[in-house]
Amino acid sequence: MTARTGEQYKAGLKDDRIVWLGNRKVAVAEDPLLAGSVDGMAGYFDWQHQYADECLVDDPERPGEKMNVSLMLPKSKEDLQIRHRGLERLSRYSYGMLGRTPDYVNVVLSGHTARSDIWARGKPEGHERLSKFHREVIEGDLSMTHTIVHANIDKGVGDLAGMNSDLTLRVVGRNENGIIVRGGKVLATLGPLADELYVYSSAPIPSGAEQYALIFSIPVNTKGVIQICRDHYGRDLSVADAPFSSRFDEQDAFVIFDDVEVPYERVFCEGDLNVYNTLNQGVSPGNTLQQTAIRAMVKLEFAYDLCSSIATVTNSHGRPDVGEMLGEIHSYLSLTRSVIHAAEDRAHDWGAGAVFPHRDISVLRCVMPGWMTRVNQIIRAIGSHNLLATPSLELFDNPEIGDLLRKYLPGSNGMPAEERARIMRTAWDFAGSALGSRIELYEMFYLTSQTRARIGDHMVARRDGEWGQVREFMQKSGIIPE
Template sequence: MAVRNGQQYLAGLNDDRVVWLGDKKVDVLNEPKFQGSLNGMASYFDYQIEHADDCIVDDPERRDEKMSASLIVPRSKEDLQIRHRALDRFARYSYGMLGRTPDYVNVVLSGHVARRDIWEKGDLVYHDRLTKFHREVIEGDLSLTHAIAHANIDKGTGDLAGMNADLTLHVVKRTESGVVVRGGKMLATLGPFSDEFYVYPSSPIPSGAEDYALCFSVPSNTKGLTMFCRDHYGVQASVADAPFSSRFDEQDVFVVFDDVEVPYERLFIDGNLDVYNNVTRGVSPGNTLQQTAIRAMVKLEFAYDLCTLMARITNSEGRSDVAAMLGEIHTYMKLTKSAITAAEANAHEWGTSGAFFPHGDLAVLRSIMPEWMVRVNQIICALGSHNMLATPSMDLFENPEVGDMLRRYLPGANDIPAEERAQIMRTARDFAISSLGGRVELYEMFYLGSLNRARAGDHMVAQRNGFGGQVKEFLAKSGVGRK
């Protein structure tokens, strides 16, 4: 079953996973509130097959079998080009509104497999296990979520200090067959709709915290794994009325590992800080950010087109303030595309085990993209204003009692039909100010980590790499520098 369709994906969720929504434990497949999201994710797998030329490639290890292109272990510029085409196509399924489609963690996992040299700092048996797990994901076409953020409840102390030390995931016992882990992790987007929880390093941890230095994967129905859902923002509405909320709420969960036993064959890092603290910096800046940046570019393209249509509907495109806002989004879109193009053109081998990733400068988008996405929503609100609130259900236009009235009193400018006006404004409302739209904005702000931490990290990396000297050089050339 190298590539699954939507029905096969849903069948894989038919198990005894423990999921709490509101005040009750729910059966994921039969929970009414989840139906739109389940259909949306099943359609993602069907979409992958429909666009097989872009999304599916030959399995290099199994003759005549296929696999998702997001699981390519990149070894060349050609691999990156093939993967780029697939990631672009995947992003266009939701036009960037789904941030945790399976291709995201697939790219992360494949990057980890590519950097075998990082695991050489310890026992390579752990990387052999990781490679075997990657093969399981390929052959099962599995849907993975990640759970990587520490349960940092008390922000007045360190991530692994004080009460946080007891609350976040760590090893509590070892058995003949595996390690027993206990604690919470944030934030597992797609959790209820995933096949596996892949836990891997996010930020470095200090010496003495080896019990927290873990990388492993367990099935989503593993005994002791409990998911606590936020309110579900999917709505039981037509795609016409709620094009995003009706099918694209990926659901975030706080996950608790209550004495979960992780088999040794699924344990990929076990207390080795040299490995743990180097995985993310050795994979994320070039590899993972390729998926992230492409999704962002597709989303910005959509937002620019959406806002342009909104301006035409209100006949405001020619106003200087409106044109400036449209140009602002266009600038964000082009800068993102340029960063991707440059990083892929300057792709190179990372480490010594043949990993081939885009240039790490692509990671600068972590430090600016969150602000761009928030600004896009502000512009949508400015352009749409009350028009996004005056959006009747699309079904009303077919109602013989009021349809003609709506067509008469709620048309768009420039001879744009009332139905088109309502459709565009409803799309804008769902994108920016619905419950799901607000959740997505918050997700964009933090899903790659703290903005301040990202910027501080960029500065430290620049200094570690020797950036600087221009000021003293200038002063020396001007004859005023210190001798």
């Protein structure tokens, strides 16, 4: 099986995975509270068939079969352009509001697989097992999520110090079948709706903490894997009334590994800091950021058009403050497009023939959290009280009140009241609803915090850049001798 349909995806959710939501265990495939989210993710799998020319490519190992474009191993700029078109089309399914569609971790896994030179620093079976798993994901069109952040509850000490050392995921034993792992991991967005949990490095760890240096993947229904969900923000409303939260609450879960056995064939790295501490930085800044930047671009396009639509409702395009805010969002969009284009144009071989965009694309990690937060502020500012005075679309069909709604709640310049309601409800669901607020927080820490991203970029710049312009200026100006 490759390139699953929505129905095939939903069938894969019918297993004995352990998911806690609210005060109860839930059967993900059958629980009515999760039905909208399940259908929404199933729609993603159907979408790849609807736009197969862009989203699917030939499986290089199975003639006649197709696979998701995000699973290709890019070896040229042309490959990156093919992947760009596919990733952009996949993002347009939710217009960027789904942050953890399967293509995200697919791109991560494919990048890891492509960098065989990094794996060569460790045990040879690591890359062999990873490549086999990559093939398994292709053939099953599996929906993966990751959970990669240490359970560092006490932020007054190091990630692996004090109480954190006992809370975060680590190796606690082994048997003839595999290793035994115990501890928590943050944060499995899409976890309850995924097929696989991929655990890998997010940041280097020090010598002496090798028991935490783990890269592996296991099915979400593996014995001992427990997912603890936040409150569900999906709503049982029509798509017109809740265009995002009726379908796109992808859920977030804290994952507890309660003495979980990971088969050796699924253990890609155990305790090897030469691999663990270099893999993410050898892949993420160029490869993974292509997917995330494209998703952000699509979302900014939508946000700009949405804010313009709000201004049309209220006839406020001519107001200087509104024009400035619209121009601000458009500047974020233009900069994002330009960064993506430049990074793809400057793509190069990162090692082992893996061609990724230039790492300058990672600058978006440093600015995008602020931009996305600001976009939501602008939506609330332009929409103002109108966001709070919007009836249900279904209410217009009520003969007792429908005509009064059309009279007193139209848009400007002859816009029908129903159209005004559609725009304002979309804006509220984007930036003001429970799901909208969750997505804003998600964007703030999507690819580490903005602070860590900026510090990381600074450290890389000092390490790899060619500096000394100040000294050169002083020498040429005669301030100091040459």
